[in-house]
Amino acid sequence: MPPLLRRFLVLCASIFAIVTFNFFLFHVIPGDPIRLIARSQRLSPEQVAKLREAYGLDGSIFSQYLTYLKNLAHGDLGYSFALHENVGDIVGRALVNTLILLTVSTTVVVLLGIAIGVFAGSRQGSKSDSATVVTSLVFWSLPTFWVGMLLVFIFGVWLGGLPISGITTPNAEYQNYFQYIADIARHLILPTLTLALVDIAFFVIITRTSLIEVMSEDYMLTARGKGLSQRTMVWKHATRNALLPVVTASVLYISALVAGAIQVEVVFSWPGMGLLTYNSVLARDYPTLEACFLIISVAVLVANFIADLVYRRLDPRVAVA
Amino acid sequence: MSLLDVRDLRVSYGSADGDVHAVDGVSLSIEAGEFVGLAGESGCGKTTMAMAIPQLLPRNARITSGSVTFDGVDLSALDEHAMRAYRWKEISVVFQGALNALNPVQTIGSQIAEPIRVHDSSVTSAQADDRMRELLEAVGIPSRRAHDFPHQFSGGMRQRVMIAMALACRPRLVIADEPITALDVMTQAQIIDLLQSLSDRYNLAMLLISHDLSVLAQTCDRVAVMYAGKMAETGPSQDVFGESSGQVLARHPYTQRLLRAYPNIHRERVFIDGIPGSPPDLSKPQKGCRFQPRCDVALTQCANVAPELVALNDRHFAACHLLDADSSGVQ
Numbered sequence: 001m002p003p004l005l006r007r008f009l010v011l012c013a014s015i016f017a018i019v020t021f022n023f024f025l026f027h028v029i030p031g032d033p034i035r036l037i038a039r040s041q042r043l044s045p046e047q048v049a050k051l052r053e054a055y056g057l058d059g060s061i062f063s064q065y066l067t068y069l070k071n072l073a074h075g076d077l078g079y080s081f082a083l084h085e086n087v088g089d090i091v092g093r094a095l096v097n098t099l100i101l102l103t104v105s106t107t108v109v110v111l112l113g114i115a116i117g118v119f120a121g122s123r124q125g126s127k128s129d130s131a132t133v134v135t136s137l138v139f140w141s142l143p144t145f146w147v148g149m150l151l152v153f154i155f156g157v158w159l160g161g162l163p164i165s166g167i168t169t170p171n172a173e174y175q176n177y178f179q180y181i182a183d184i185a186r187h188l189i190l191p192t193l194t195l196a197l198v199d200i201a202f203f204v205i206i207t208r209t210s211l212i213e214v215m216s217e218d219y220m221l222t223a224r225g226k227g228l229s230q231r232t233m234v235w236k237h238a239t240r241n242a243l244l245p246v247v248t249a250s251v252l253y254i255s256a257l258v259a260g261a262i263q264v265e266v267v268f269s270w271p272g273m274g275l276l277t278y279n280s281v282l283a284r285d286y287p288t289l290e291a292c293f294l295i296i297s298v299a300v301l302v303a304n305f306i307a308d309l310v311y312r313r314l315d316p317r318v319a320v321a
Numbered sequence: 322m323s324l325l326d327v328r329d330l331r332v333s334y335g336s337a338d339g340d341v342h343a344v345d346g347v348s349l350s351i352e353a354g355e356f357v358g359l360a361g362e363s364g365c366g367k368t369t370m371a372m373a374i375p376q377l378l379p380r381n382a383r384i385t386s387g388s389v390t391f392d393g394v395d396l397s398a399l400d401e402h403a404m405r406a407y408r409w410k411e412i413s414v415v416f417q418g419a420l421n422a423l424n425p426v427q428t429i430g431s432q433i434a435e436p437i438r439v440h441d442s443s444v445t446s447a448q449a450d451d452r453m454r455e456l457l458e459a460v461g462i463p464s465r466r467a468h469d470f471p472h473q474f475s476g477g478m479r480q481r482v483m484i485a486m487a488l489a490c491r492p493r494l495v496i497a498d499e500p501i502t503a504l505d506v507m508t509q510a511q512i513i514d515l516l517q518s519l520s521d522r523y524n525l526a527m528l529l530i531s532h533d534l535s536v537l538a539q540t541c542d543r544v545a546v547m548y549a550g551k552m553a554e555t556g557p558s559q560d561v562f563g564e565s566s567g568q569v570l571a572r573h574p575y576t577q578r579l580l581r582a583y584p585n586i587h588r589e590r591v592f593i594d595g596i597p598g599s600p601p602d603l604s605k606p607q608k609g610c611r612f613q614p615r616c617d618v619a620l621t622q623c624a625n626v627a628p629e630l631v632a633l634n635d636r637h638f639a640a641c642h643l644l645d646a647d648s649s650g651v652q
Contacts, residue, residue, distance in 0.1 A: 106368075
């Protein structure tokens with residue numbers, strides 16, 4: 001069997017398993033959506049039964065599962081119990097918002113992390129190396145929501161001037177498309193800064209360790225023997241070899257961010273997947289939750305596939321294997 | 322004046338158990354175009370001594386005394402920046418283990434061409450490319466393979482790539498550190514032939530490090546045998562490794578035992594005669610001759626006084642007390 005086909009079949013099987021697992025997971029966790037809806041009103045048992053029927057929660061769990069699979073195959077993600085809207089539309093909007101935050105912050109975090117990691121790793125044992133490691137670890141150990149709130153306080157309350165919530169200014173009127181983009185960009189600054197401060201250590205430490213390891217390889221002695229400058233040795237010969245573990249780390253990071261930088265999205269009211277998942281759990285909104293988890297799972301699988309492609313670009317040896 | 326003149330070189334490695342004196346007062350000179358072999362068992366300081374020449378020692382190693390004079394310039398006094406001009410341009414290295422010595426993510430062509438432009442910025446990339454292809458052909462690799470990666474080559478081919486790379490800047494001295502270790506015998510012979518023909522063609526001086534005495538005997542003008550960081554014997558290869566009417570010409574007991582430890586296909590020798598014991602721990606101070614504990618012809622002073630190199634003729638030297646008193650031979 002060609003490796004690509006095998007990989008594709010594994011991918012399909014994984015998605016099916018995840019869909020099944022998610023479905024049963026949310027039905028066994030305690031809490032009943034109908035009871036949540038009916039909580040505030042006095043409803044007769046007949047009315048409750050009618051509600052149950054309307055939401056398709058009357059059959060056995062297995063028949064519900066089959067219905068879910070059938071609808072899913074038609075691209076129908078269901079109807080939200082809590083938001084009374086098609087789940088596809090809700091999740092679609094949230095996903096776009098999350099992707100905007102994810103793209104910007106991942107780019108910043110990964111690129112800055114690599115640059116700082118290479119800087120520190122190529123000066124192993126020096127004062128600037130220790131200072132970099134200690135600083136990034138201090139930020140790494142701070143809770144994300146706390147850093148977010150601190151930034152809200154500094155930039156929102158104290159200095160002012162930067163938006164602290166949402167993705168656009170409410171009721172803003174835009175003359176043209178650029179103003180709209182600029183508005184989103186301004187709203188992106190604080191969430192991105194929060195993620196960068198806290199998460200950059202992840203990439204700094206991995207890049208640094210990997211670079212130090214690579215620097216002791218035999219081919220680095222060859223590079224030195226050739227009379228190359230330290231700069232050429234580090235950037236041209238070491239960094240590309242050192243990036244392989246960073247690619248893995250980036251994939252893990254991106255997958256985690258699709259699941260929602262929950263803390264950041266909640267602090268800055270960023271209407272993305274994290275905030276949506278959080279609210280859906282509180283409302284026991286099964287269809288939305290299932291859709292969220294499905295998208296998160298697919299994102300993880302896709303991210304891994306992309307990592308595979310990047311590996312091939314970075315390391316010619318992978319292409320043969 | 323010799324092309325390379327190493328004088329009384331001492332190199333030590335810092336370690337948790339104290340300094341290890343890997344090279345302890347070794348002198349060696351190489352003339353332009355000369356092929357010099359360096360022999361000795363693992364850990365005797367061969368590689369340390371060789372890497373001290375282009376100042377490529379690891380961070381925990383330092384030259385404690387002595388000088389490395391190349392073409393009249395003491396390299397050990399140069400800083401890293403000044404040293405860079407000598408590396409590869411004047412002195413290049415064929416490293417041990419070509420798979421690890423080549424960068425896995427760069428094509429062999431770019432790795433060969435790289436130092437050409439680093440050392441001479443007037444060379445265009447097209448010229449460097451031409452030169453790289455010419456070098457590949459010279460070592461017997463079709464130049465169309467320039468875009469391949471190291472892992473796509475066999476062990477012998479990789480060693481050829483390494484050799485082509487070492488010649489890229491037309492250096493005057495090439496240090497070949499165990500270039501044929503881990504290759505099969507046929508490939509070993511090919512690589513040695515290649516090294517010899519290239520050194521003739523480009524008038525290279527070469528320091529060939531190997532523990533294969535037969536290879537050194539065959540290829541080198543002069544050989545040096547090291548033991549535990551000291552020079553044991555040095556001289557023209559026929560004087561050190563040769564025989565005359567069935568008698569070995571080597572004068573140091575270590576060299577003699579080393580020669581007996583090798584199988585000889587020309588003679589019916591069934592047993593390979595090893596040397597019992599192991600080399601001394603170089604992190605401890607050494608008193609007397611370092612080979613004395615393993616030497617079966619040791620004298621009383623061998624345990625206390627370190628022997629100096631004794632001139633046996635104007636080119637052949639050995640460091641042994643047996644040669645002090647009478648130079649009629651050690652049996």
